[in-house]
Amino acid sequence: MGVVNTEVSEGAFPEFNSNHILSLRSLLEDSFTIEEIMNPQNKLVITVFDQLQSMRNALEARNKFVLTVEKHYLGSMELPLLVLLDSSKMQGQFRLNRPLVLFGYFNNSQNLFSRD
Secondary structure, eight states, X not given: OOOOOOOOOOSSSOOOOOOOOOOOOOSSSSSOOHHHHHOTTOEEEEEXXXXXXXXXXOSSOXXXXXXXXXXXXXXXXXXXXXXXXXXXXXXSOOOOBOOSXXXXXXXXXXXXXXXX
16 A cells, blocks of 8 residues: 655645556565456555645744644545556546535536536
8 A cells, every 4th residue: 555645736726737656566476366457346546635734833832833734535536456457548537436525625516527
């Protein structure tokens, strides 16, 4: 299991266009077996968090600051291993499975995935 972080972006509607190289390893052997590749249970799970940072003065001293880092869960998606290994490159917009309500966030009135 690995963690990949994107660059920090600020604003109400940040856009992330970044490339990431992921190393996939078989849990049992040096390389994937046909059974592992074909098994629909073997997936890459991508979980997306929003990280908020705030700094404030420490109450006990003037020259000290307290940095608070909050990670808010936004959603996740799953890609079957067979799809990943069959494609040399994947790009596009991917729908996240997310909670119905994300406190502190709102939905844009335009649905990016709807058809006209």
